[in-house]
Amino acid sequence: MVKVSIKDIAKLSGVSAATVSRTLSKPSLVSKSTRKKVMKAVDETGYKPNRFGASLRTQKSNNVVVVMPDITNQVNAAIIRAIENEATKAGYSVLLGDTQNNIERDSYYGDMVTSGQADGILVFTPRIPFTINKDKPLREQLPPMVNSCEEIDSEYVHKVVIDNQLGAVKAMQHLLELGHTKIAAVKGPSMTPSTKARLDGYKQALIEAGIEVDNRFIITGDYGPESGFQAMEKLLRLKERPTAVFCFSDDMAIGAMNALREYDYDVPGDVSVIGFDDITYASLMSPKLTTIRQPLDQMGTQCMQILLKLMNGNKDVEKYVELPTELIVRQSTGPLVS
Amino acid sequence: MVKVSIKDIAKLSGVSAATVSRTLSKPSLVSKSTRKKVMKAVDETGYKPNRFGASLRTQKSNNVVVVMPDITNQVNAAIIRAIENEATKAGYSVLLGDTQNNIERDSYYGDMVTSGQADGILVFTPRIPFTINKDKPLREQLPPMVNSCEEIDSEYVHKVVIDNQLGAVKAMQHLLELGHTKIAAVKGPSMTPSTKARLDGYKQALIEAGIEVDNRFIITGDYGPESGFQAMEKLLRLKERPTAVFCFSDDMAIGAMNALREYDYDVPGDVSVIGFDDITYASLMSPKLTTIRQPLDQMGTQCMQILLKLMNGNKDVEKYVELPTELIVRQSTGPLVS
DNA sequence: CTTACCTATGAAACTCGTTTCATTTTAAGC
DNA sequence: GCTTAAAATGAAACGAGTTTCATAGGTAAG
Numbered sequence: 055m056v057k058v059s060i061k062d063i064a065k066l067s068g069v070s071a072a073t074v075s076r077t078l079s080k081p082s083l084v085s086k087s088t089r090k091k092v093m094k095a096v097d098e099t100g101y102k103p104n105r106f107g108a109s110l111r112t113q114k115s116n117n118v119v120v121v122m123p124d125i126t127n128q129v130n131a132a133i134i135r136a137i138e139n140e141a142t143k144a145g146y147s148v149l150l151g152d153t154q155n156n157i158e159r160d161s162y163y164g165d166m167v168t169s170g171q172a173d174g175i176l177v178f179t180p181r182i183p184f185t186i187n188k189d190k191p192l193r194e195q196l197p198p199m200v201n202s203c204e205e206i207d208s209e210y211v212h213k214v215v216i217d218n219q220l221g222a223v224k225a226m227q228h229l230l231e232l233g234h235t236k237i238a239a240v241k242g243p244s245m246t247p248s249t250k251a252r253l254d255g256y257k258q259a260l261i262e263a264g265i266e267v268d269n270r271f272i273i274t275g276d277y278g279p280e281s282g283f284q285a286m287e288k289l290l291r292l293k294e295r296p297t298a299v300f301c302f303s304d305d306m307a308i309g310a311m312n313a314l315r316e317y318d319y320d321v322p323g324d325v326s327v328i329g330f331d332d333i334t335y336a337s338l339m340s341p342k343l344t345t346i347r348q349p350l351d352q353m354g355t356q357c358m359q360i361l362l363k364l365m366n367g368n369k370d371v372e373k374y375v376e377l378p379t380e381l382i383v384r385q386s387t388g389p390l391v392s
Numbered sequence: 393m394v395k396v397s398i399k400d401i402a403k404l405s406g407v408s409a410a411t412v413s414r415t416l417s418k419p420s421l422v423s424k425s426t427r428k429k430v431m432k433a434v435d436e437t438g439y440k441p442n443r444f445g446a447s448l449r450t451q452k453s454n455n456v457v458v459v460m461p462d463i464t465n466q467v468n469a470a471i472i473r474a475i476e477n478e479a480t481k482a483g484y485s486v487l488l489g490d491t492q493n494n495i496e497r498d499s500y501y502g503d504m505v506t507s508g509q510a511d512g513i514l515v516f517t518p519r520i521p522f523t524i525n526k527d528k529p530l531r532e533q534l535p536p537m538v539n540s541c542e543e544i545d546s547e548y549v550h551k552v553v554i555d556n557q558l559g560a561v562k563a564m565q566h567l568l569e570l571g572h573t574k575i576a577a578v579k580g581p582s583m584t585p586s587t588k589a590r591l592d593g594y595k596q597a598l599i600e601a602g603i604e605v606d607n608r609f610i611i612t613g614d615y616g617p618e619s620g621f622q623a624m625e626k627l628l629r630l631k632e633r634p635t636a637v638f639c640f641s642d643d644m645a646i647g648a649m650n651a652l653r654e655y656d657y658d659v660p661g662d663v664s665v666i667g668f669d670d671i672t673y674a675s676l677m678s679p680k681l682t683t684i685r686q687p688l689d690q691m692g693t694q695c696m697q698i699l700l701k702l703m704n705g706n707k708d709v710e711k712y713v714e715l716p717t718e719l720i721v722r723q724s725t726g727p728l729v730s
Numbered sequence: 731c732t733t734a735c736c737t738a739t740g741a742a743a744c745t746c747g748t749t750t751c752a753t754t755t756t757a758a759g760c
Numbered sequence: 761g762c763t764t765a766a767a768a769t770g771a772a773a774c775g776a777g778t779t780t781c782a783t784a785g786g787t788a789a790g
Contacts, residue, residue: 104509135463135490
């Protein structure tokens, strides 16, 4: 834990600090012989340049922040893994911002990019997390930023998204094709853009099939398994029960299946259940969960790649990348038995 | 995105940069009237001090790195969430180091603490991740560091652990009490300390019960669900099949249950399955998984709290904190039916 | 009215790399 | 061997804060 600075290396190898710096970051500017001397000293001492000194001068932190509501969530975890991968490849470190849905923490992390502690920001919540000046146009205040999962309502921010509405339609069409007409929806919190879009898809599919939307069939959860359980309980208490349930997340679908099991209903015999996301555990459930797959890995990778371009000052960067969802039919959905 | 520096604030409020700095970090040293002037300028401009400038001078980064093999893993995710919580409270940011079991990435992250980019490090792999000088005693080279999950083989590093061996014994005793004698083990990679200890517990319990250890009953997995599936398949091919399986992780137990279902065995009717960890999905499986709970949240919190003490230069810090495991009996284990 | 001490403040030094600019060294061409 | 261009190198400035040290102003005690 003895700190070695560039001056020590300079002294040790008999050159100036400038030359040491060049040896390490622009070796082509240094002659082979001095390069060798310097590297020897570096190796002997185990010298690692202090990144703060460098950052201060270059105005680059080589950090990116990622702001997400909950790292424990499989969807988020899968995305962040991909991000981290891509980031390290490009020499960036990732600062983790798990906000636990706390708006103060949103801005705590958001301001990292404002204060120069990070060069870019990846946001998976539907709000711009840093402080903005309402008197100036947003466009001018945007740092390198990419948004995904929950869309921010602004045309200026770069996004990597899926078509949530279409995904929901796919799920519904699958259930409709199986003959179901009494299809319930277990949605997420009403303010979340993903839920809004999926709900639109749910209604659209119903209307196109000539089925009336029944509000008693729409239950609100919080995307977590426990809320799926409770939502299912509510549905089971209805006089006229649904024969199929479209849950807006796999976690809620898993919760719903647990409720059905608890009350002795067969899935998909009595009730079909379809989820959304395709997390790892979806295919490990019994019955295996039918779901709409989000390309989580790809989403993370794309987000980071776009962010890298933005941070490099690249001008022609995709503003809006839409990735495809896919219906994965497994065992939790089946034909209507009347 | 116009950067405001401390000098701008100084000029705006008609004081020196030193006073601005004091106003922000040691307000008690500044008179009320100047404090007011300065704060006005700060609020108007939205000034946020550049942390690199500060870090350079104070030699404190206010960052911690956490090095773990895979953030996607529920165990790790739960721990890191707790860490992040504790870290933010204390004003630290967390740098995510997902190594994907890649040793090069181990040291990439480990060196962050050597190079001053982080003030402390939390390591969840069984290796010291930063470069060490073999000629000097390790003790002198240790930065603030706390180790958990997979123990590093050194008495000098601070640890937060569970008694893996005892945990395994608890699992085995549960199965033995249910009358099982043909109990298989699905372990993790042989080099991992957690697997070694749990295997010791497995053998110990067997021996104490007067049952011979049968090596055909010990299968190696990688802690992931797929490996649990394959391990179970192997066990099912044995002429004499086990009636109970102790999996060293919930993920493997979940995989094993999937294999059993696939080949039409009943859990726990034909085979009892017990896991280890108690991840969220354990109680959402069908049948609900019996397991040994690790206090993941507490582990993360403790790790961070100890690290904070170490970073503060606190001398009397716990070297070794052992947290209790707990047997959670659910539905995947049952009495031997002969 | 001094002396003594505290409080508030600014100038300047300092942290550690990078980069510019000027200078020296080397190599190439004739 | 000399000129010229290119390559290599060092001194010093720079980035944005914090901290030390010195000083000015103010107050209380004697």
